[in-house]
Amino acid sequence: MSDSISLVILTGLRADLGFTAIKILTTLGIPSPHPYCSLETPVLLWTNVIMDTLIAASYAIVFSCLIWMAATLRNVTEFSRYLWIFISFGLFIVACGGTHLMDVLNLWSPQLGVAATIRISCAIASVPTAIVFAKMTPSLTRNISSFVEVLATTQEQRDAAQGALTASEAIAIERRKAAKEIAVANEQLNAVMNSTSECILQIDHEWAILYGNREAISVLPDFRLGSSLWECFPALSSKTVKQELRSAMQNRSEGSFESYYEPSGRWYEVHTFPTRQGLSLFSSDITAGKQLEELLSRERAIKEQHIESMSHLAGGLAHEISNPLAIIHARASDLQELAAAQQLPSAAKVEASCAGIVRTAERAIRILRGLKGLSRDATNDPMELFDVGSICRESADLQSSRCVRHQIELRTDLELEVPLVFCRDVQIGQIVSNLLNNAFDAIVQSESTERWISISVGTRESNVYVRVVDSGTGISQDDRDRIMEPFFTTKMPGFGTGVGLSLSRAIANDHGGSLTLFDGVTNTTFELLLPIPKSSEPTRSSQGEVP
């Protein structure tokens, strides 16, 4: 069967094959087409059969589409008024299809009545269809135009919307990219900020903390973003720091200052940089440098004090040595002149003159010995048994000339014999000289008419004491609390470095003794205590009482 149909299709348009096809149909039991209708020409016959069948099938499809459209769009307002065009046109088309189908059937089995009926139906359908079409075509045309315009506008809007959407997406993409880059840059910046040993803070104009690097957070335990700098770190609220920061904020200027941060006990060098938001602070730990600086400063101060002591002594030395020399010179020149004149003096006179020379020379030697002791570092001298009274006497001798020149009475009470103590005599002499120097400076600076210094030795409990008292103006309670601190001084500029008492106390402590300032006494009184060795028996002692 299928083979036969294929054969018909392949040979339909060839006359010689047309007959073959008719024969095949006959073989299959299908009657031969009407001879009239076949026109005796198989090609025309088959052409009509195929074309009519094709037209009928096409009309059926068109009808189905129209009916489907009508059913689908019947609820659309703009379309409902044209619904009958589709229905009438559909009926017309299907009727047309029917006439073509009947043309094919009539070739084999003429049904002319049915064909006529269908043709009438077609004619009937065509008339209202034509009328409806004719009537509604203008309106339909307008609507279609409008519809097309609407469609075009909608399309433009859609295109525009699509364009806008595309632009928005592009911006969003760019933003995401930028945000990512910013995040990477921030990460790198944070890595750099956190790898430095400097504390970095950023604060706004209201002193709120905007940023702090890792070092800042570790150094400042109360660090909180957004909090006030002063509230988070009250230790920064010192007058100096506050002034510096306020000045930097107001003047919008770069600057730097040094600051001691008490909670950590460290020194910082703070650099300020104005920013749009407020201030950036970069602070680096300079404690090591400060300590070195302080050490150097201390050494310098000690040297300066040494020079100062030397200059004090130098003034007195000229007079102190010149008097003995003048005596020696006078006595020796007397003897020389008598001998030159052949007027030999008596043995008693020569003995008296020579005794005076020897005594005075010994005095000069004692002065020079004391001076030598003051000018050297005796830290490594061995501890030996010494008479503190003698040490004090030598120190007092050195001061006596200076005191005389400034009308200061030097009262010495050093005759009492006290037990020998283990000490470095040079260092004890330095302490006593320092106390006498201080007393001297205090009196010279005062306006008081009372001008005296007293030095005495004695024993108290198991110690030998040396007391130095002066008629100076005394020391205020505030100064008393700090007077033994290094670099603290109550002296006028040029008079002292402030190291003397702290060093003296250190030396006294090193000897197992002490150096104290008496409280509640009228005149300034310093007492040096040195322990008496247990095996040492006092040759003669008096129990000293606190004045």
Added chain:
Amino acid sequence: MTIADASIMIVDDEPELVEIFTAWLEGASCKRVVPADCGKTALTLLGSTRVDLLVTDINMPGIDGITLIRNIAKDGVRTPVIIVVSGQNYNETELRQIGVRTILRKPVRRTEFLAVIEDALSIGAERDSIGHPNQLEQSTIPPSA
């Protein structure tokens, strides 16, 4: 006036020097030497004792040589003065201004000391009055070799 006739005051806080100067003056026949161990003693003695020449040390406890001279001038006493100095711890201009006639530097020999004394005494007390420095013939005795 000669040394023998003069009353000479020696003021020094160094007792041995006072002793030496006194011995030198007495050896030169000076019958009246008035020793004083400080400025305060000197002022007290000057109030009750006639003194023709004052020899004073410059550095002394309490009232020093310069203050002593100023006080004498203030009291209107017109005694000539020799001041004894050591080293360079003095201001010569200041000493001249207060009427010091002679500056004697330590150390000093007996002969030089007596020569200066004689020289000072040879000029009349009127001309050597303290407080009128411009009338004085100024001289300085250099230290002896």
